[in-house]
Amino acid sequence: xxxxxxxYPNAVMPRVCIAEVYNEQKLGADxxxxxxxQILNIHKDNKRALAFAADAYAEKKMEDKQIEALTRLIxxxxxxxxxxxxxxxxxxxxxRASLALPIVDDAVKNNPGDASxxxxxxxxxxxxxxxxxxxxxxxxxxxxxxxxxxxxxFMRQAAGYAADSQFQKAAETLxxx
Numbered sequence: 001x002x003x004x005x006x007x008y009p010n011a012v013m014p015r016v017c018i019a020e021v022y023n024e025q026k027l028g029a030d031x032x033x034x035x036x037x038q039i040l041n042i043h044k045d046n047k048r049a050l051a052f053a054a055d056a057y058a059e060k061k062m063e064d065k066q067i068e069a070l071t072r073l074i075x076x077x078x079x080x081x082x083x084x085x086x087x088x089x090x091x092x093x094x095x096r097a098s099l100a101l102p103i104v105d106d107a108v109k110n111n112p113g114d115a116s117x118x119x120x121x122x123x124x125x126x127x128x129x130x131x132x133x134x135x136x137x138x139x140x141x142x143x144x145x146x147x148x149x150x151x152x153x154f155m156r157q158a159a160g161y162a163a164d165s166q167f168q169k170a171a172e173t174l175x176x177x
Contacts, residue, residue, distance in 0.1 A: 012046060015039045019052050032056035045076055063094050074103065081111055088124055097127035115145035126156060135160045151177065 001021075004014030019035045033056045039049035050073040057066035070087045077083055084107040091100035104121045111117055118141045125134035138157045142149040154177025161170035 010042055012039055012043045015042070016046070016048055019049065023052060029056040029059040033060070045072070047073060047076055050076070058090075063090075066090060067094070067096075078106075079110065081107055081114065081117060085117070085120055088120060092124050092127050097124050097129075100124050101128050101130070113144065115141070115148065118144055119148055126160065131160045131164050135164065149177075153177075 001014040001017040004011050004017075008014070015035060015038055019032065019039065022031045022035055032052050036049045036053035036056065039046050040053065043049070050069050054066050054069035054073065057063075057069060067087075067090060070083070070090060074080070074083055074087050084103055088100040088104045088107070091097065091103070101124060104117070104124045108114070108117050108121045118137065122134055122137040122141050125131075125137055135157065138153065138160070142153065154173055158170045158173040158177070161167070161173055
């Protein structure tokens, strides 16, 4: 790979090979960030380098850089539900649930019937303080997957109804639970 870079200074593939070796040998986040950024300076939309960079940024607790890499990656692979879930979880976990809303809503729209995505959508709407949206999604979620109607569901839904001043619905929800 180093010979390839020496012969072709702007070559991406030899650098990706080096990144794969670094990853396999678990050389650490600093090495992965360095090689990933070299690749991305040459080819800003290299999916493998973006994935390596996102993981390394996460390891180094560089949240903003991780989110930037993940959102670039998701723009290149918009139908990857695993990646969408990862990005949504990172955003919501960092207190930026409102930024995750369009991503999770789009994922659910593009993958109708995916119960795990609907549950994620429900949680994100509540985290983003969209109580009305979360309540509606919650009711649809338990129709789609009755196993999701657990104690945590009923408690969260009832709290949502109470926060929305729908005290009768809150009581009914708790009674159903």
